[in-house]
Structure formats: structure tokens, C-alpha cells
Amino acid sequence: MKISHLIFLGFFLILIMFSIATYINYKQTEKVNENSDWFANSTTVMRQGNRFQRNILNMVSGLKGYLLSGEDYFMQSYDSALTENKKILDELQTIVPDTSEQKRALHELIGLNDQWILDYADPLIRARKAAGLSDSSLAAYNALYRDKVVLGTEKIINRNLQQRFREFTDYEYRLREARSQVLTDSIAQTRTISFYLTTFSIILGFLISLFLAYRISTRLMAMVRMADTIASGKYEVQTADTGRDELSQLANSLNHMAHVLSENIRLLERKNQELDQFAHIVSHDLKAPLRGIDNVITWIEEDHSTELPPKIREYIQLIKGRLQRAESMIRGILLYARVGKQSPEREFINLNTLLQDIAESLVIRPGIKLEIQPGLPDIHSEKIPLQQVLSNLIGNAIKYHDKTEGYVRVYLKDATDHFIFFVEDNGPGISRNYHSKIFAIFQTLEARDSFESTGIGLAIVKKILDDRKQKITLTSEPGKGSVFSFTWPK
Amino acid sequence: MDKVNVIKILLVEDDTLDVMDARRTLDRMDILYKMQVARNGEEALDFLNRSEAAKGDVPDIILLDLNMPKMNGTEFLATLRQKSQWKNIKVFVITTSDEKEDRDLMQKLGVSGYIVKPLKFNNPSSIDSFNLMIDLLNIKNKT
Numbered sequence A: 001m002k003i004s005h006l007i008f009l010g011f012f013l014i015l016i017m018f019s020i021a022t023y024i025n026y027k028q029t030e031k032v033n034e035n036s037d038w039f040a041n042s043t044t045v046m047r048q049g050n051r052f053q054r055n056i057l058n059m060v061s062g063l064k065g066y067l068l069s070g071e072d073y074f075m076q077s078y079d080s081a082l083t084e085n086k087k088i089l090d091e092l093q094t095i096v097p098d099t100s101e102q103k104r105a106l107h108e109l110i111g112l113n114d115q116w117i118l119d120y121a122d123p124l125i126r127a128r129k130a131a132g133l134s135d136s137s138l139a140a141y142n143a144l145y146r147d148k149v150v151l152g153t154e155k156i157i158n159r160n161l162q163q164r165f166r167e168f169t170d171y172e173y174r175l176r177e178a179r180s181q182v183l184t185d186s187i188a189q190t191r192t193i194s195f196y197l198t199t200f201s202i203i204l205g206f207l208i209s210l211f212l213a214y215r216i217s218t219r220l221m222a223m224v225r226m227a228d229t230i231a232s233g234k235y236e237v238q239t240a241d242t243g244r245d246e247l248s249q250l251a252n253s254l255n256h257m258a259h260v261l262s263e264n265i266r267l268l269e270r271k272n273q274e275l276d277q278f279a280h281i282v283s284h285d286l287k288a289p290l291r292g293i294d295n296v297i298t299w300i301e302e303d304h305s306t307e308l309p310p311k312i313r314e315y316i317q318l319i320k321g322r323l324q325r326a327e328s329m330i331r332g333i334l335l336y337a338r339v340g341k342q343s344p345e346r347e348f349i350n351l352n353t354l355l356q357d358i359a360e361s362l363v364i365r366p367g368i369k370l371e372i373q374p375g376l377p378d379i380h381s382e383k384i385p386l387q388q389v390l391s392n393l394i395g396n397a398i399k400y401h402d403k404t405e406g407y408v409r410v411y412l413k414d415a416t417d418h419f420i421f422f423v424e425d426n427g428p429g430i431s432r433n434y435h436s437k438i439f440a441i442f443q444t445l446e447a448r449d450s451f452e453s454t455g456i457g458l459a460i461v462k463k464i465l466d467d468r469k470q471k472i473t474l475t476s477e478p479g480k481g482s483v484f485s486f487t488w489p490k
Numbered sequence B: 001m002d003k004v005n006v007i008k009i010l011l012v013e014d015d016t017l018d019v020m021d022a023r024r025t026l027d028r029m030d031i032l033y034k035m036q037v038a039r040n041g042e043e044a045l046d047f048l049n050r051s052e053a054a055k056g057d058v059p060d061i062i063l064l065d066l067n068m069p070k071m072n073g074t075e076f077l078a079t080l081r082q083k084s085q086w087k088n089i090k091v092f093v094i095t096t097s098d099e100k101e102d103r104d105l106m107q108k109l110g111v112s113g114y115i116v117k118p119l120k121f122n123n124p125s126s127i128d129s130f131n132l133m134i135d136l137l138n139i140k141n142k143t
Helices: A003-069 A072-095 A101-131 A135-150 A153-231 A246-307 A310-338 A351-361 A383-399 A457-467 B016-028 B041-053 B073-080 B100-108 B124-137
Strands: A346-350 A368-372 A378-382 A406-415 A418-425 A472-476 A482-489 B007-012 B033-038 B061-065 B090-095 B113-116
Touching (some): A003 A101, A003 A153, A003 A246, A351 A368, A351 A383, A457 A482, B007 B041, B041 B073
Parallel strands (some): B007 B033, B090 B113
């Protein structure tokens, strides 16, 4: 599976978990809202119910007051309570759901209320109103009063009414409790589900990222190790990655690259070897005919010099000069080819002794002073290549010096992780145009006839330094002398 | 009068100039010698076989060039060393190479000396080698 797909899948799973949690919470909120609506309704029902009950009492006391005193004042409170109760009952009918248990209770309540008014209150009020008009009507009222009030039918109806009403409100209370219990349970459940979903999402996310990090980093580290191995010069490395994702593709590309690199390097090494061998063989084979010519010339000189006209003797000298140059060039090629062939051997070198040895091996004409920095340190390094580099640079500085009085200075700077050697002279200096040219093989800045030089010295210096990844810098201008500085590993 | 001891030399060399060179050098040394020339390894082996068959003299010294056509010096040396009757012949290699590796290789192949060309009198190393060669043989002509 591709890593991008894996990441996508992981996030998708976590997203689904959170979506479910959010949906459940949303549903719960809806439920709570619905419940609070219902609760508001229920509160209205209770409030109106209580008012209804109070109104009944008002009606009873208003009726009794009127019946006893005949004052209209009592009728007013009776009437207002009656109108209000009608309204309350209408309202309750709309609020209370049709199918519920309460609806029936409400119908019974309305029935009892109507019964109380029609059978009891209305006849009594009518009779009481008429009682003042005639004696017969007063007698009728008294009879009715006894019948309705004293005998207690009214009380039965009223008690029923009260009883029904209590049932109605009790039912409402029970309903409230039940609903509140259900809501509490549902909230708790939602909490639990949300908690588990969230926890699970977090754990899943953590595991996925852990897995991805492990999978990516271990394999990346393997590739880093491989790249390091390549950088350290071992090109024949492969990294094993059997997956089928982007990192495996990268590993495959790296393997391919390492393979190509290793082949190219091998090819390059072979070519280099061939070139060295070639130089070796060519110079040896070239030596033979040159030697032959040299032999013949020598024999002529040794055996026949008295017979030769002066012109021929002069020509023979010219031939000998060219032969010498050809020989020194061949020696140069051999030297150049031999650079880097020796296995590097490190030893302790006293730099002052080394430079003294070099100075003694060189021909220094009078007037030129070779100044070597005193008290140079002992270093642990490859002696022969360092000697070759220094010897060639100092030798050049002396050989090409154009002043009657001049100097060549050799000094050292210690740059923490490497040394920098300086060979400075106040000779002719080198124009900037030639700074890069002089390190090429057989490149000389003097006419070949005018000067004994092969142009191999600096090429060897460059090759020795290149092989060791060291740098050489030339600071020089015509007439201002030259400073060659090169770095050397510690 | 002591018996005059003539040094018998077989020169294996393909280059006429080098043959002339060797002859000149030997001529200037204070010795009596008799020299045969073979142009390559094969000719040298032929010569050795023929002189053995004719009960002729086997050479005291072989001067051997390395770089030759048909059978080069190294191959010739390997063949020579396989025959026990020739094991007393001293072999000196004449070469242009004065590299240590080549010297070591020749030492391994059982050569008695190593002479660097050109064989000039003004080339001290070659004349020293020749003198060494003669001393080593200890057969310098007694007159």
C-alpha cells in the first residue's frame, strides 16, 4: 500500500470516528431541546391546572357568599373564575396530546365541571335570583338549597372534581419524572459513547502515526546509511526494500543509482589503470629507439670525432640536446604515471629536516636565498608525496627566479583541521591568464629551447594534491613574485 | 702459463643496436670472451639444444633482453629453469626499466643480476653491473 494512501486512510478513519461522535452529540442536543419544549408545555399544564383548581375554590366560595348574602359582588368573583376556567380548559385541550391518558382525565374533568355548573351552581343561582321576587320562589330556593347544599350532592361532585384533578396532575408529575430519567440516561449514554469514540480515535491516530513514523524512518535511515556508504567510496551497496510504496521506489532508484555509479566508477578505474599502464608501456617503448639513437651518436663521438667537420659536430650537439629533452619528458610521464601508485604510508616527519633535505638536493644559484621558517613542527603524514610537492614548488621558484638578488620563502600555517604550506618568491610572477594553465602536463611558459624544463613538475604537484582532495592556490602578478599555497591533511 | 679461460656468453637480444652496444662494452672490458647471439627466446633455446646435442660448450652466461618477439625473456627464463642440465648457467637480465617491481620479479625468477641499459661506459650503473657479473662468475680470464 502506498504511504500516501495509508495516511489518507488513517485520517479518513479518524474523521469517521469524530463524525459519528459529532452526529450522536447533535442527536442528543435535539433530544434535549425537544425535552425542554415538552417541559415548558408540562409547566403550562401544571400552572393552568393549579389555577383551575384555585378558580374552582373561588367559584365555590363566591357561590356560597352569594347564596348566603345575595350580594352581586360574590357573583362577580364567581363569574370571572368561571370564564377563566373555560379558557383554561380550552387551552389544556390544545396542549394535552390527543392520545394520552391525560386527555381522558381532562374530558372527565370537563364533564364534572360542566355537571357541577349545570346540575348545581346554575340552578342555585337562578333560584337565589328569583327568591327575592316571591315567597313561593323563596320557598323553592330554600328547598333547592337544602337539596343541593345541605344534602351534599354538591360535595360529591366537588370531591370528584378535586380527585380527578389530583390524578391529572399526578400523572403529569409521573410523566415528568419518567421523561427526566430517560433524558438523564440518554445524556450519560451519549457521554460514554463520545468518550469511547474520542479515545479510540486518539489511540488509532497515535498508532497510525507511530506505524508510519516507524515505517518511514527505519527505511529512510537504511537509505541514509546506504548513501553514507556510497559517499565513503563503497559503491557496491544495495538496500533491501521489498515494499511497494513510494519509499520502495526511492530505494529501487537508489539501488539503481548505486549500481550505475559502481559500474561507472569501475569503468573509470579501469580506464585510469589503462592510462597509467599505457603511459608506462609507451614511455618504455619510446625509450628503446631513443636509446638507439643515443648509442649511435655516442659511438660517432667516441670513435670518429676527429674525422668530423665542425658543422656536423654542432648538429650532433643539437641532436643530443633534443634527445635529452625527449628522455626527460619520458621520465616525466613515468613519474606522473607513478604518482598515486604507491600505497600511502604515514610516518613522523620533521618538516625542517625534510626542507633541509630538499634544499640540499636542489641547485641554488648564488644570490637566491632560500628562507625556511624555523621551528616547524613534526607532523605525522605521507612523506614522499609531501616531499615531491614541496621540492617541485621550491625547485620551480628557484629555477625561474629572474633577479640577481632574491628570495624563496617557505612557511606553514596551522588551520585547525589541516596545514597550509606557502612557497613564496619575489621572482618574475605569473600573469593571471596562465594561472590555470600551468598545472597542465607539459605546459611551460618559457620557450623550450631557452629553458631546461619539461612542464611536468606542477602537473605532478596537482595530481598528488588532487588524489588527496587538497587544494593549491596561486597568488601572483607579473613583476610581483608568486605565492603558491597548498593545503595538506593533518 | 695458466690456461686461458674464455668466457662463453649467449646474448639473447633482438635489437641490432643493442647487440652492437653489448659487444662494444664487452670489448672494452679486460676479458676474453666468445659471444653468440640469439634473436629471441626460441632461437636461444634452439642454440642451447643444438650445442648440447653436439656436445658443444654450454654458455657460462646468458645476457637476456626481456622485450623480444616470439618468445620474450620471461618465457625463455621459465623454460630454461625447467631443465636441470642448464641450471648452472648464470642469467643476467638487461633492461631499460630500473623500477623496483621489475627487479623484484626478476629476482624471483632466479636471475643472477640485473643490468640497466644503456650499456655505456659513461653509465656507471651498467658498467658496475658488468663488473659485478664478472666477479660473481669468478672466472675472469687468467692470463
